[in-house]
Amino acid sequence: MGIFDFLRPAQRSKAKQPGDSGELNRLVVVPVDETTQSLRALEWAISNVYKQETDQLHLLSIVPRVAGPYPVEIVETDVPAAASSAVKAWRLEQHGREAETLALLTYMQHAAINLGVKPGSIRVAARTATGGASGVGASVAEYVNESDADLVVLGSRGLHGWQRHMQNLLGFGSVSYYTMLRVPCPVVVVKHEDATD
Template sequence: MNRFVVVGVDPSTRSRAAVDWAVDEAFRRRADLRLVHARYGGTGPAEAQRLDAEWARVAARHPGLTVAAELVDGPPRETLVGAAAGAELLVVGDRGSGGFPELLVGSTSLYAAAHAPCPVVVVHHEPVTEGGVAVGVEGREAEGPVLAYAFEAALRQSLPLAVLHAWSYPPLLGPGHEVPPVYEEGHIAAEHERLLAEVLAGWRERFPDVAVTTSVVRSGAAKELVAASADQRLVVVGRHGRPNGPLGRLGSTSQAVIQHAQCPVAVVPL
């Protein structure tokens, strides 16, 4: 079976930004591209004509790319997640055509990021064309897929990789509990530096051509990643929230980054 990337298509200009990003990414991956347009309540000639026009535009952007277009009658959220089965990547715009421009990110995009079986990239309007790739790392053993995605993305585009690790003091215990020890910031910061160095050691050896910089800060991860997004081409985060949470496994950090980042955000299932 051929490798493929799926991208959601709708009439909005933000959809076009997502399609363009997906076209270039599929070309870099040497994968096929599938344009999927879902319209709940039925489809008509106008939707088919729009999709045909988008197919022609995409085919002209990279003539050697294999592109398929699908017009599906069904709820956009479930349709896109279903279409992502077996895909290397699902790409969506940051806002759908639901008519709520005040929302930072549409419900379809958030749903896809929370439920798709593959990595999802949410493309914000007019993505940054300079900078590199940034990835947030907690230091967990299960973060391999996130680091793999970030290193591979940087390698494919010959971009530098910025690895961010944010930490905070453990919460103080309440009355009736043992008094916690005094926390010395310099000592704790050094321990987190050591942790990050250990996590990255094998990855640096595996990807020697990727220029890596690290940042260990006492701060909130979402805050630092959103700030980093101002001058990066891509921010990569993991998806490991609670399955029964409000947005499935989309945790608070990844949700905040999707909502507020200024560049495309890749959400990688763990």
């Protein structure tokens, strides 16, 4: 029995099929972004938890929504030409972020394959979030709950004591903390290499 054997999924109504070894498949979700901490979390998940024979790996990216000049309900034909130009610029920026997300997910998918994950057991997904860390955390938690994940592996941004304290004073929470409070499965936070506390 290994240290991570406690990560076995419980029997559920959406029962996962046993693998050849008789073990139930696990679904490991790794939220990713453009940071090295995110790549480190992916590497950690693959080398410490992921079992190629039975497990699935979901790479999740949260796309921050670009603040628009007007409420989403406004249709472009309902606004004057100057406002129409602002709406077009907003849409262009949103599409740019979506393209960056697609490139990121493709990169992380190739990294996972290079680390030994079978291409057929990887799924990539993107969600749109609004707000700061709590919006990203809410989107991660929603995905984890909907997918019935067995484990979440997140990278730590490596904030030190005073930065974390200021973040908490201002009402901002870290994505990992927000996620831990709102999902039923274990959450592993892979510490940043330079983090000392």
